[in-house]
Amino acid sequence: MTPVDSFKKTLRLSLFFVASICSAFSKPHDSISVKNVDELQKAVSYLNQGRIKHIVLKPGTYQVFRRLKINSNNVTISGASDDATDVVISGNGMKASKSVGIIFDISGSHVTIRNLTLQETSNHLIQVRAEKNADNFHLSNVRLLNSYEQMVKVSGGPGTELPTSDYGIIENCIFEYTSGIGPQFYIGGIDAHRAHYWLVKNNTFKNIASPSKHVAEHAIHFWNYSKDNRVVENKIINSDRAIGFGMNDRPHQNTGGVIAGNIIVHSNTSHPFSDAGIVLESSPGTIVKDNQIFVDTHYPNAIEYRYESTSGVVIQNNETNRRIVARDGATAVLVNNNQADWFKGVLLNLRYLFFPAYG
Numbered sequence: 517m518t519p520v521d522s523f524k525k526t527l528r529l530s531l532f533f534v535a536s537i538c539s540a541f542s543k544p545h546d547s548i549s550v551k552n553v554d555e556l557q558k559a560v561s562y563l564n565q566g567r568i569k570h571i572v573l574k575p576g577t578y579q580v581f582r583r584l585k586i587n588s589n590n591v592t593i594s595g596a597s598d599d600a601t602d603v604v605i606s607g608n609g610m611k612a613s614k615s616v617g618i619i620f621d622i623s624g625s626h627v628t629i630r631n632l633t634l635q636e637t638s639n640h641l642i643q644v645r646a647e648k649n650a651d652n653f654h655l656s657n658v659r660l661l662n663s664y665e666q667m668v669k670v671s672g673g674p675g676t677e678l679p680t681s682d683y684g685i686i687e688n689c690i691f692e693y694t695s696g697i698g699p700q701f702y703i704g705g706i707d708a709h710r711a712h713y714w715l716v717k718n719n720t721f722k723n724i725a726s727p728s729k730h731v732a733e734h735a736i737h738f739w740n741y742s743k744d745n746r747v748v749e750n751k752i753i754n755s756d757r758a759i760g761f762g763m764n765d766r767p768h769q770n771t772g773g774v775i776a777g778n779i780i781v782h783s784n785t786s787h788p789f790s791d792a793g794i795v796l797e798s799s800p801g802t803i804v805k806d807n808q809i810f811v812d813t814h815y816p817n818a819i820e821y822r823y824e825s826t827s828g829v830v831i832q833n834n835e836t837n838r839r840i841v842a843r844d845g846a847t848a849v850l851v852n853n854n855q856a857d858w859f860k861g862v863l864l865n866l867r868y869l870f871f872p873a874y875g
Contacts, residue, residue, distance in 0.1 A: 546570060549596070553578045564588045573632060575602040583618045586627050593620075595631035600659045600690075607637030610662045610699055617664070623648040628656070635661040639669075646672030646681035646710040653684040660691045664699055666733060667691050672710030674740060676768065684714040691735065693723040696754075697787065701726035704733030705755075709740040716747045723784075724755035731789040734760040739797075744772040754784040757791045758809075762799035765823040765844065769798035776805045783812040790814065793836070796821040796829060796846070805832040812837075821846040 547570035550556045556578055559571045563586065570592045586593075595603035608617040617638030620629060623645045634641040641663050644653045660667045668691075670681050691705040705721045708714065721735035734757040738745045742761070752758040758780040762769035780793040790813035796802055799821075809818040818836035821829055822843040829848035831840060840853055 547572055549574055551576065553580055556580075557582075557584070560584050560586065563591050563593075570594070572596050573603045573605075577604045577606065579606050580619060581608055583616070583621045585621045585623065587623045589624045590626045591624065592628040592630070593632075594629070598631055598657065600631055600633055600657050603632040605632060605634050607635070607641070607663075609638060610636050610664050611638055612664060613638035618643050621645070622650050622653060625649070625651040625653075627652075628654040629658060630654075630656040631658070633659040633661065635659075636663075638664045640665055641667045643669045643671055644681055644684065646670055646679055649679035649681070651682045651684075653681065655684075655686045656688055658689045660689060660705075661694055662692075662699075663703070665702055666704035666707035668706045668708075670706075670708035670711045672740065674768075676741070678710065678741075680710045680712045680741070680743075681708075681714075682712045684711065685717075686719060687715070687717045689719045691719065691721045691724070693725070696723050696784070697725045697727050698723065698732055699727070701728065701730040701732050701789070704737060705735040706737065707733055708738045708742060708745075710742060711738055711745060712743045714738070714745040716745070717749055719750045721750065721752045721755055721758070723753070724757075725784070725787040726756055726789045728788070731791050732756040734758065734795075736760070737763075738773065739763040739769050741768050742770045742773075745770075746774045746776070747778065748774065749777040750779075752778065752780045752793075754782055754787065756787065756789050757795060758782075758793045760795045760797065761802055762797040762826070764797055765825065766798055767825065769825075770796075770802070771799070772801040773799070774803045774805070775807065776803070778807045780807065780809040780811075780818075783810070785813055787813065792817045792820045793838075794819045796826050798823050798825040799829070800826055801828045802826075803830045803832070804834065805830070807834045807836075809834065809836040809838070817841045821848050 548568050549572045551574040562568045607619050618640050620642045641660050724735045726732035735752045735755040737760045793809040818838035819840040824845035826846035832851040834853045
């Protein structure tokens with residue numbers, strides 16, 4: 517090889533190397549792995565710029581003091597493994613704060629969060645913005661612990677023409693106050709405004725209970741222009757109010773939807789504000805079926821349906837150890853509901869409180 521040929525070969529290799537480097541930094545990547553909070557916050561900015569679609573968090577604890585805003589569509593944030601305890605994201609503490617404490621603030625659609633733990637915030641662990649038309653949110657295999665207000669908030673205004681959040685899914689998650697009771701009464705598991713066609717399935721809720729002043733918000737609550745949501749096969753343990761559709765005697769609270777196959781147990785008599793397991797308030801056309809409810813507190817009713825606007829309701833094949841009661845002019849068709857005997861209720865209580873495989 518002549519010196520000229522050698523020089524040409526070296527030049528071509530150099531140009532190829534430079535081109536490869538430039539290409540690597542200029543082309544958008546599908547995913548990026550992060551190992552600390554600085555890298556996480558930078559990756560979120562890349563996500564919102566459209567440069568990446570998937571953030572993978574390596575095992576560890578991430579302390580965040582400003583919310584992670586997700587404005588982009590079709591993106592995923594996940595732990596590196598299927599073990600949700602490997603990755604822990606902590607907020608600004610489970611306490612009142614002048615600053616808004618939210619970990620994930622979701623305005624985009626088709627946003628997925630999975631395989632991690634969220635904990636310790638002064639407001640919500642996650643806020644999904646119906647007012648921004650955030651649709652198809654998906655939360656899977658996430659542990660949500662110890663927020664000072666509702667753990668997952670779907671926010672939205674009261675007007676008939678405002679946007680809604682549609683087709684969300686929350687599945688296989690754990691919502692829990694680890695001390696056995698909440699920090700105040702204004703807490704809840706899922707609190708959803710203007711939510712349409714959501715599915716809440718196979719989650720566990722523990723200790724959504726108020727320590728003083730007033731009853732806590734529900735473990736699962738759809739209201740304020742919500743419609744046709746499904747709450748199925750969840751376990752709700754020692755929570756003041758397990759499942760609620762609608763709120764008070766006001767129009768456009770909730771329409772339709774299904775509450776089915778849930779197991780609700782409340783036996784902690786130290787909780788001062790226990791209420792009914794399932795409550796419909798201004799929720800016409802709702803189906804409540806195949807639920808098992810065991811309440812061993814002072815409250816006399818397992819299921820209540822309230823107000824004249826609650827009509828066209830079907831309550832069927834539920835097993836309870838307390839009454840199913842209409843209030844304030846509500847109407848429903850009751851079919852084949854059974855009061856579980858004391859012994860069966862105790863067995864159900866023991867199974868879901870003391871065996872981790874079921875809890």
